[in-house]
Amino acid sequence: MLIGVISMVDDASITDLMATKKPNLQLRLKALGKIGDHKPYDCFQCIRCTSGCPSMKMLELKPHEIVSLVKLGFVEEVINSGIIWTCAQCLTCKERCPQEVAPVDLILALRNLAVETEAKVPESYLRNVSSILETGFILKPQPTITRNLEKMDREKLGLPRIPKPNEKFKANFMKALETF
Numbered sequence: 001m002l003i004g005v006i007s008m009v010d011d012a013s014i015t016d017l018m019a020t021k022k023p024n025l026q027l028r029l030k031a032l033g034k035i036g037d038h039k040p041y042d043c044f045q046c047i048r049c050t051s052g053c054p055s056m057k058m059l060e061l062k063p064h065e066i067v068s069l070v071k072l073g074f075v076e077e078v079i080n081s082g083i084i085w086t087c088a089q090c091l092t093c094k095e096r097c098p099q100e101v102a103p104v105d106l107i108l109a110l111r112n113l114a115v116e117t118e119a120k121v122p123e124s125y126l127r128n129v130s131s132i133l134e135t136g137f138i139l140k141p142q143p144t145i146t147r148n149l150e151k152m153d154r155e156k157l158g159l160p161r162i163p164k165p166n167e168k169f170k171a172n173f174m175k176a177l178e179t180f
Contacts, residue, residue: 023073
């Protein structure tokens with residue numbers, strides 16, 4: 001079992017929640033149905049995904065532990081813990097997994113499931129999605145400073161205006177978010 005796995009969900013840890021709740025098998029099947037060919041049941045906990053994870057120090061649950069919790073059916077607890085939003089989506093775990101489990105794909109599926117079930121979604125994530133839909137970028141173009149300490153934007157530099165995303169882009173972006 002997962003000994004020492006602690007993540008704060010309000011004032012309770014995930015291990016506390018697992019002791020008081022039963023696994024949600026329907027939610028587990030829904031999460032597993034979103035990840036395609038990657039099969040968490042093939043994971044034998046070799047921990048190669050976790051050993052290469054650059055976000056590991058920030059994660060209260062490691063990639064292999066997230067896979068294990070989903071396999072056990074504790075999807076709701078993982079979704080509501082906020083841990084899934086700490087993943088850097090660098091794909092290292094996917095590249096390192098000898099069983100092709102791809103924890104990153106499972107985490108992305110859990111993020112989409114969190115949005116779908118209206119679980120706690122970080123404000124910064126929602127702000128980024130909103131910015132992409134409005135401008136096509138996560139961050140707005142920033143002015144630059146010249147050697148003479150003059151602030152220059154795209155217009156002053158003679159650069160073309162960045163077009164706003166059209167409806168086709170927005171539709172494709174939303175479809176891509178729903179893919180997993």
